[in-house]
Amino acid sequence: MTKDRLIYLPLGGAGEIGMNAYVYGWGPEGAERLILVDLGVTFPDMETTPGVDLILPDVSWLAERADRLEAIFITHAHEDHVGALGHLWPQLRAPVYARSFTGAHAMMKLEDAGQSGDAVTIVRPRPETVDAGPFRVQFVPVSHSIPESAALIIDTPGGRILHTGDFKLDGSPVVGERFDAEEWHRIAHEGDGIHVLVCDSTNVFQPHPGRSEATLAEPIRDLVAAQEGMVVATTFASNVARLKTLAEAGVAAGRSVCLLGRAMRKMVTTAVETGVLTDFPALVSPEEAAGIPRQNLMLIVTGSQGERRAASAQLSRGKYLGLEMKEGDSFLFSSKTIPGNEAGVIRVMNAYSEMGVDVIDDRDGLYHVSGHANRPDLEAVHELMKPAMILPMHGEHRHLREHARLAQAKGIASEVATNGTMVRLSGRKPEIVEYIDTGRTYLDGSVLIGAMDGVVRDRIRMALNGHVLVTLIVDEEDEPLGEAWVEVMGLPPRGKHGAALDETIESDLAEFLETVPGKIMADDDKLDEALRRIVRQVTMEEIGKRPEVTVVVSRLMPG
């Protein structure tokens, strides 16, 4: 009989920031009972994933072992932790556990994807426990930039794992539970203490201790009070504490507050319904807001990342839901720009500048704090939890590597384990035992496709090179019937001598077809290749590009 072992296998989130999905297993090699922590998405971009709707982890390894999967735990309701649940649950079909606000989102994700929300069981924080095969799991409240984030205590026959989820150390988080150092101390000293700390690494390069959400109240209140026109502020829709801080600043300045953006209204509603949000100021609807003098109005809107369809961008283009920004109004980004989103944010800023709206961003760090533990906070947690080993997660490679070094510098065993790296945790230090083929799955329209299927590669090629379509009819004697017909898409209409590009290609193809040997005409592959080669030569000559070419040869059959 094989010896039982404890394993860790990130399928997403390790080596990137996004699409978190972490597998733990206990049992004999190859027959471990498994649990999954989080099942999130990453967002596509035009550069690498044009036309893709969402990027999900490739869970095929886990799907092939779904009979061994005991449960799925969701730490918090951010898209990069729960966004893939609806799309991938049908392949996994395990019970889902989460706290109430998070669970409400998990249910919505399942239902939005046409699944039943019944798979979700709501769990209260520790001391409540969930038994899932050999695992006993407790939810530990942590502060983050969304209500009700949780770390997980995962007790296994191989020792206690503390999986932090996303967290920061915040003594006064405005909404939700404060960081409770005594409780964490108890967690670290129960039984044999922490065997493995699996820990958020996002902010490992931030040298200063993180600041509390509560520190923002005064600067934001002062800022809003000092404005004369309408005030519009944006933050992440899910940052309910920030929404509260912003709304209270509006009320304190004698302004009516209106939320714009579906995601934001939904988030507040869910937070109120699940009891995590209380005392949120009264709101006015957009219709009511349109009738309120602008100096008495504050809008809190979606679109902190400059997203084209979000309220911030809509307002930057003109009237939106009856509301319009004007010279003398001000716009506050109570947020940071995620790398890669700069162009969109700057576009919105310049559009406001053209309107005469003053834009205030977080240049000075007064109006935004991060939801992740900074380097000194991570060090404090290492010290407090005294784990035998640390596995850095939730970060790009550079974050994981730096975090592992931080641990090693204090004599704690650590290892950089990126997506697909199976690590045995049963020994005294982490040991890489296997590399699993993993990757990304795309939600494309309504269909899931593999990132390596070539679909998106073809789109990128058409975007870079344009697309030429050649059709040719060949008769029963393998002779061309008429000339080849050419359609071009995404290419300059005229070549270097000013002639129409499609006609130039057609005329070169016609010349070729006049003298083409019968052997080529009779062979589909050779004919296709010959036509394609001519198209590329002509376009290179005429416009300096080699387009994608699709050739359709229709052969008339003897009737």
Place this chain on the structure above:
Amino acid sequence: MTKDRLIYLPLGGAGEIGMNAYVYGWGPEGAERLILVDLGVTFPDMETTPGVDLILPDVSWLAERADRLEAIFITHAHEDHVGALGHLWPQLRAPVYARSFTGAHAMMKLEDAGQSGDAVTIVRPRPETVDAGPFRVQFVPVSHSIPESAALIIDTPGGRILHTGDFKLDGSPVVGERFDAEEWHRIAHEGDGIHVLVCDSTNVFQPHPGRSEATLAEPIRDLVAAQEGMVVATTFASNVARLKTLAEAGVAAGRSVCLLGRAMRKMVTTAVETGVLTDFPALVSPEEAAGIPRQNLMLIVTGSQGERRAASAQLSRGKYLGLEMKEGDSFLFSSKTIPGNEAGVIRVMNAYSEMGVDVIDDRDGLYHVSGHANRPDLEAVHELMKPAMILPMHGEHRHLREHARLAQAKGIASEVATNGTMVRLSGRKPEIVEYIDTGRTYLDGSVLIGAMDGVVRDRIRMALNGHVLVTLIVDEEDEPLGEAWVEVMGLPPRGKHGAALDETIESDLAEFLETVPGKIMADDDKLDEALRRIVRQVTMEEIGKRPEVTVVVSRLMPG
């Protein structure tokens, strides 16, 4: 007879950072004699301009008035100031004036585009003058992040204009001329003083005075000296002063220095040949470098923006020109990341992290200084030059607006004039007199196309939606000959029920063709539209996307 007037018309660079092109005119309305200052490019991106090679200003307004264009002046050799010269000069055909290093680049730009470099005349700095119609122009050395940047004194019958070009105030710029406050004071006090200051706005939001290039020498020297493995550093190829600082730090640490990247070697060669660079340390070739122990080697490489083909990215992927980075080596970004380039830079950083290479970036501001004047520097220049009016240039709208406010706060008349805004400068304050249709021209392969031509829009659509091709042969009686043939590109191969998408579309088209009324079969447009509609319906149903559709109907003619 109409009264003479002085006009200013930015065709690029005002309302954006990039593709600078500023027109000045003097004369009767509609018959002004003209000069152009700078003719630069902007770089395309996958999001908005996939497949485009370069973005150039639309100079058609000026091309239509080329007979009135007296001269083109180039302030410095950055691509956003000289990069479009070769491509657009054939439309303008005016003499080009520049200082020697800049002029050498201008000639290369002309020659690379198949023009003669003879159009370029090399000018020495003030007091040398160039007479161009009613304009008398002098080049005033300024410091920037490339050697030999110049401001222009443009003396006109309507007063003196000082066009700053890109500049900073640097008392010890390492390479090139230091900022000479006395000289600027003289310029401001000759004759009637400065009528208009047309001024760089890029760094108007930077609150602290700019630092000198010379402040970097010590931190970089200390950093390089402290490394044990190979040291690799990157900066902009054109920042010759930085190259010198980096190379000297390498030599001081007893390392052989090697430049990697064609652009960088060319820049240094030109700088030496034109005399702007002296005492540059001896270099070793990549072949020699491969034989030098890594602890004795320093590479200075292209690719500070994470460009895929540059040396930094090549090295992050493995061996390049016989050189390879290893654990224990270090990589220095002596540069800032231009907004929009974050993803590429982070990709390189993580690739190095995987290799075990330590990456040092400019987080702490020790290893890079900007080439542009910061807010207090701009205020100092306003104060020193005492212009009657200020026109902010070289900035996005938000920069221009902030700069105009800065001027107005000191009682100086100012106006935000973005691309296409013609401003009369003859009065006591700037007066907008006309809006010119302007925009962008794309170099696409070897052809110039208009940004609004729809070519790039089609590419973006194919990238987002995929492309379906339908071909159908119709016989002499307007009956379909066989079935419609479908090719898909950039779409998921299978629909929701697992059937091949192309076959599903073909079968729905076949069904339609069985019952289609003859009236539709006989009408090309109606048939095309009907086929297209079915394709979109089927794909929406099967994969949740509406693709681009190209329909080719071939009609057999009675033979």
